[in-house]
Amino acid sequence: PNSICLFGGFSALDVNGNDVQFPYQQRKMLCLIIKYSLEDGISSARLSKIMWPDKSEDKVKNSRGVAINHLRRLLDNFEGATLVYENSHFRLQCSGSFTCDWMDFHMESLKEQPDMSKVMSLVSRGKFLSFIEDPVFDSFKEKTESLLINILTDEILKCYEKKQYANVLDLVDVIFHTDSLNEQAMICQINSLVKLKRTEDALVRYSAFVKEYADIIKTITLAPETDENDFAAIREITRDTDVVISMGHTSADYETAMASINAGVKHVTHLFNAMTPLTHRGPGVVGAALN
Numbered sequence: 001p002n003s004i005c006l007f008g009g010f011s012a013l014d015v016n017g018n019d020v021q022f023p024y025q026q027r028k029m030l031c032l033i034i035k036y037s038l039e040d041g042i043s044s045a046r047l048s049k050i051m052w053p054d055k056s057e058d059k060v061k062n063s064r065g066v067a068i069n070h071l072r073r074l075l076d077n078f079e080g081a082t083l084v085y086e087n088s089h090f091r092l093q094c095s096g097s098f099t100c101d102w103m104d105f106h107m108e109s110l111k112e113q114p115d116m117s118k119v120m121s122l123v124s125r126g127k128f129l130s131f132i133e134d135p136v137f138d139s140f141k142e143k144t145e146s147l148l149i150n151i152l153t154d155e156i157l158k159c160y161e162k163k164q165y166a167n168v169l170d171l172v173d174v175i176f177h178t179d180s181l182n183e184q185a186m187i188c189q190i191n192s193l194v195k196l197k198r199t200e201d202a203l204v205r206y207s208a209f210v211k212e213y214a215d216i217i218k219t220i221t222l223a224p225e226t227d228e229n230d231f232a233a234i235r236e237i238t239r240d241t242d243v244v245i246s247m248g249h250t251s252a253d254y255e256t257a258m259a260s261i262n263a264g265v266k267h268v269t270h271l272f273n274a275m276t277p278l279t280h281r282g283p284g285v286v287g288a289a290l291n
Contacts, residue, residue, distance in 0.1 A: 008126025
């Protein structure tokens with residue numbers, strides 16, 4: 001309660017948890033004001049130009065006044081949400097128990113080590129500003145989504161390194177709200193499912209990913225030794241799609257690499273790099289690739 005959320009659809013709950021309905025105009029105006037509220041605010045002139053681009057100055061002044069008064073009345077439903085007008089600029093001031101998820105997320109992102117439990121609670125509702133398609137918000141969306149993906153990707157890699165695979169899956173789900181084509185997230189998701197012995201889930205997730213974006217994905221690199229169920233994932237992918245399976249970033253020995261090639265691997269990514277080398281006692285992945 002007592003909050004306004006911009007992730008996962010627009011939500012405005014008063015102090016009693018009741019839904020406060022914002023008409024489209026006030027919703028758009030509020031989002032513009034929030035965007036600049038952590039700075040000096042948005043100027044009255046800029047707000048007017050965006051909201052009423054085709055109106056003359058005298059008509060804009062009246063329209064702006066009516067719209068702002070309506071917005072103030074809506075914000076009266078919240079404790080600690082104040083629309084401030086200062087030096088010809090509007091901004092939303094938050095105090096007490098009132099919260100805005102984007103403002104809280106932005107402040108958390110400025111920390112050297114963001115509190116990931118707080119970040120997840122703020123952004124797990126869904127995609128940022130999904131309820132509004134106006135091009136004026138494109139850069140706002142892009143900057144927020146890029147910041148979010150960077151934070152989540154860093155945390156995914158840390159969790160994967162620590163073998164916290166369940167945490168990886170939770171983080172990946174949130175990234176997919178924003179970027180369903182995120183290859184790094186998909187790779188970590190599939191590998192984490194395999195590590196958790198959830199091979200069937202890995203196959204289902206990967207097959208769904210590939211089928212939805214079949215025209216985009218042409219090649220995927222994996223470590224064949226992680227496909228422990230007789231290379232079931234490799235066999236299914238090569239059977240059901242035209243995707244080329246490549247092996248890379250792998251510690252597979254020669255025998256495993258050759259078996260994966262027989263199962264459907266057709267390429268090697270970055271030969272000699274991050275894989276078992278060619279030696280006189282063990283040919284490794286390099287030897288299998290050259291065979």
